[in-house]
Amino acid sequence: MAGRKILVIDDSKVIRVRVREMLPPGNFDVLEAKDGKEGLELVHQEYPNLxxxxxxxxxxxxxxxxxQIQAHSELRKIPLVLMSGRKEEVTEKIPEPFEYFEFIEKPFEKKQLIEAIKSAFTKANKTREPLPSAASKAAPAQAETPTTSADAAKIKALEQRMAKMQAEMNAS
Known part of the structure; x- marks a missing residue:
């Protein structure tokens, strides 16, 4: 089993495969989700590195x-690259500049993808407060639970894997 997990949530099989093919060769486990519901479930189950x-x-x-990711303090630490062929739909909901995640406009080339991933890791390390709109819209079922020692261990391992992945991305 690969050490680092990248979750690609896109309804287009072409995009999911294209992202997988563009990633630098290495010890990556690329997980795929074809819709938002499946993607969010995988985020909670797998705690991907990206x-x-x-x-x-x-x-x-x-x-x-x-x-929902932003409403959860541990999940929002995961580097995020938002993708869309229509940037204006993103900026209607999230004003620029994008401080804590990276945005890439479809279609994109390998160099753009790698740069977006590197930037997402840098932005994910910034200290921040929850987005008011995300926190206020989170359903009670999505409410944060206290961090257990098992969660803390998972988080520490995730942070170590993220740092290693960041180093590999910087080397490419």
Missing amino acids: IMLDFLLPKLSGWDVFQ
């Missing part, structure tokens, strides 16, 4: 997935 999230998705929109 999330590539399409903004327009069936079942649960990328905007809804984004808000």
Whole structure:
């Protein structure tokens, strides 16, 4: 099993495969989700080291997935690259500059993808408060639970894997 997990949430199989093919060769486990609901479930189950999230998705929109991730203090530490062919739909909901995640406009080339991933890791390390809109719209079922020692160990391992992945991305 690969050491680092990249979750690609996109309803287009072409985009999911393209992202997988563009990643530098290495010890990556690329997980795929075809809709927002499946993607959010994988985020909670797998705690990936990086999330590539399409903004327009069936079942649960990328905007809804984004808000739920941002409402959870541990999940929002995961580097995030938001993808869309229509940037104006993103900026309607999230004003620029994008401080804590990276945005990449479809279609994109390998160099753009690698730069977006590197930037997402840098932005994810910034200290921040929850987004008011995300916190206020989170359903009670999505409320944060106290961090257990098992969660803390998972978080520490995730942070170590993120640092290692960041170093590999910087080397490419």
